[in-house]
Amino acid sequence: MARVHVVGLGAVGAAYASRFVEAGADLRVVVDPARAARYRTEPTVVNGQAYRFALLDDDLPADLVIVAVKHLNLGEAIELIAPGIGRDTVVLSLLNGIGSEDRLRAGLPGAHVPYAISVGIDAVRQGRQVRYTSLGRILFGEATNADPPTAAVARVAGILAQAGIPHLVPADMLHELWWKFLINVGANQVSALARAPYRVLQDREQPARQVMIAAQREVIAVANASGIALDASDLQRWLDVLDGLGPDSYTSMAQDALAGRPTEVDIFAGAVVELGGRTGVPVPVNTTLYGLLKGAEAAGG
Secondary structure, rough: OEEHHHHEOOOOHHHHHHHHHOOOEEEEEEEEHHHHHHHHOOOEEHHHEEEOOEOOOOOOOOOEEEEOOHHHHHHHHHHHHHHHOOOOOOOOOOOOOOHHHHHHHHOOOOOOOOOOOOOOEEOEOOOEEEEOOEEEEEEOOOOEOOOOOOOHHHHHHHHHHOOOOOOEEOOOOOHHHHHHHHHHHHHHHHHHHOOOOOOOOOOOOOHHHHHHHHHHHHHHHHHHHHHOOOOOOOOHHHHHHHHHHOOOOOOOHHHHHHHHHOOOOOHHHHHHHHHHHOOOOOOOHHHHHHHHHHHHHHHOO
């Protein structure tokens, strides 16, 4: 029975945690003392089923650690999960952006940290209530993956398969990481500004959809200038995924905006603006999104 640690019991973390528990994994939630007290008294409800997830209370190493916090909380998460890292522990980061793996490798030198993304999950959290209609799938692996994959990647694939979590080990994982970045830069930021669910982005007549696509075309341009071969087929691939998401579900960034929480604009538009300056690629749409989202945060919501 695999031992799995999850840090970050938001929408995505709770959805995956419930699947591990249902599959019989030895799941432990890694949490700070303040949240631990709350989790002990109030269950997490996923798709109507109440779960009282076991909290980590020992120093035994994990086979797999799922990191599902916000980027702003990654430093704290590294400190929390460090005691549970053994020589065979694999850490999968489901954070947005393109830099979390480097930070995890620096902060957890004993862990194996392949690249990872979660695509297509439409989980939404309100308080301790989480719901989703699609689990999507986890893509993970080394920067490039041979067939068969490395032993660590193969172990994780087995754990995810036992939990019934859809997954894939792609040949070019860096390409997939940047593809997820393309998704987030367009869909998350536009939905956050519009306070809108996926159906607004799915509607081909909506101007908001065109802004999303324009922001994503800028990601393709800076990716190409950075040596990553994204192209129009990657944009179409995202639009195909978008059509299958729950129309009344919200991106994680839209959920943050609606709740008045800080957004991840710095690792989305902020990163694109920085990359544009470094590579000489114009990024006017993301420059505008950055200004508007930072302005909304400064105004208090």
